[in-house]
Amino acid sequence: MAYIRPLSNGNFRADVRLKGIVKNKTFPSEKLAQAWADNIECGIKAILNLDQAQLMALSDDEIYALGGEELFKQLGIDLFAIRHAAKLEAINALSKKKLLQLSVQEIERMGGAELFVKAGKRIRYKTFREVCNEYLARWNKKDYQGQMQRVDYWCNAFGDRIMTDIDIFDLREHVDDMIDAGERTTTINRKKAVLSSVYKFALSRGYVDENLVRSVVVDDDTKRRDRVLSDQERQRLIKACKESHWNKLYLLVIMAMTTGARKGELMNLRWSDVSFKDNTGFLGDTKNGTSRELYLAPVVMTELKRHQEVGAGLIFPSAELPEQPMDFRKAWRNTLKAANISDRDILNPDGSVKLEKFTFHCLRHGFCSALSDSGKEINQIAKLAGHKSIQTTMRYIHQGRDQKRQIVNELALAFNL
Structure with missing residues (x-):
């Protein structure tokens, strides 16, 4: 129903209320207001009388004449869905x-x-590298060469991975690696800003649902994670891994525990990289740009032989895409829960961290720490962990109070005190 009422300034306001639709507009004359209201009412009635075939046959001009696509939506008619x-x-x-x-x-x-x-379907064919190439092709600011080099840094990290498969844990782990490598906070934040720019572009193109980089906070208070498992926690974790629904989680975890290799290095390891004769694994492309050899413990070799395959396929492949590494995040979270190990920081009443969360990368810390506790030289630990700098290795070594007390006592004895 339409209502026309005069306004104090001499104009006329038309209000239309019909089938839940409320529209209004102001005109200089009552005649124009009435004509507009009649047109809206006729359009609503005409739309409601159209059947499916007639709706599909409507041209853009006819839709506009009936009140526009917005009016159809207000009446609960999705022209886009009907046409397609x-x-x-x-x-x-x-x-x-x-x-x-x-x-x-x-x-x-x-x-x-x-x-x-x-249709609510995610198209996941865009790799990170493809999105970066598209991003750079539309870069219209200064310093194109510089930006290309900065983007290339992240392409080396995530290049051929499907962009929607990269999650907050991947980004956080990479940032933690930069912190562990001794990079300054300002340097990390500059690199992160470039990645955020790529994600902002991807978001605008519909390739991702959110800019994950915003959730990765790095500031001057950021510290390395010192979380190392106790003997009891380690045994619970191993037991839970053996009971995991993913039958290779136990193999992956004991390899990480006994080699100190990074998650990305292990996930990209292929059967052709393993020497069953020498009990070694070969990492051809590590994070620091050099190759290195992994020395595999007997327990690892036994488990590798149990899963051994012929060829050069990935040791830990995705079930759906064999040339991509397995996404084991759910299996890992369930295993930590079963082992009663928190994947979140445990806080004190005042908000300070009582016990840091345990991540897969912490297995690498545990490897270096265990070697240090057993008396191994710092340069030996650095070589096994694949560190270029001794300073990096020092970040992984955690000496307890008893160990420090023993060092001081031995020094006193050496001085005959």
Whole structure:
């Protein structure tokens, strides 16, 4: 129903209320106000009388004449979905595995990225490197060469991974690695700003749902994680790994515990990198740009032989995409929970950290710390851990009060005191 009422300034206001729709507009004359109200009412009634076939056949001009697409939406009619019903049905029928395998051409042929988003389907074909290349192609500011080099740093870290598969834990772990390597906070924040810029671009293009980088905070109070498992915690973790639904988690964890290798290094290890004759593993491309050899303990070799495969495939492959590493985050979280080891910081009543959370990277800290506690030389630990600098190794070594007291007592004895 339409209402026309005069205003104190001489104009006329038209109010239309029909089928839950409320619209109003001001005109200089009552005649114009009435004509507009009649047109809106006729449009609403006409839209509600259209059947599915007629809605599909509407041209853009006809939609505009009836009140515009917004009016259709207010009446609960999704023209986009109606026009693309057949394509949406085909998209909804796709399995998750097939969605992962779609090429750009196939997506365009099925209606384009917008249609997949409308269907609530995530298109995950964009790798981090592809997004970075697209980002740089649209870079219109100064210092293109400098920005390209800064972006290339992150491409070396995440290059061929599907961008939506990179999560907050991956970013946090990489930042922790930079901290452990002794990089200054200002340097880390500059690198993080470049990554945030890439994510902001990806967000604007619909490749990701949020800018994860904003959640990774680095400031002057950032400290390395000193969390090392106690003997009891270690035994509980090993037991829980053996009982995990992922049958290779135990192998992965004992390899990390006994080699000190980084998660990324282990996840990219292939069967062709393992020498069953020499009980070694070869890392051809490590974080610091050098290759190194892993010396594999008997317990690791036994477990490797149990899973041994012929060929050069990944030792820890994804079940759906064999050329990509396994995403074991859920298995890891469940295992920590089963072992009663917190993956979150445990706080004191005043908000300070009582016990730091345990991450997969902490296994590397435990490796270096255990070697130090057993009396190994710092240069030996550095070589086994793959550190270029002794200063980096020092960050991983945690001496307890008893060990420090013993050192002081031995010094006193040496001085015959």
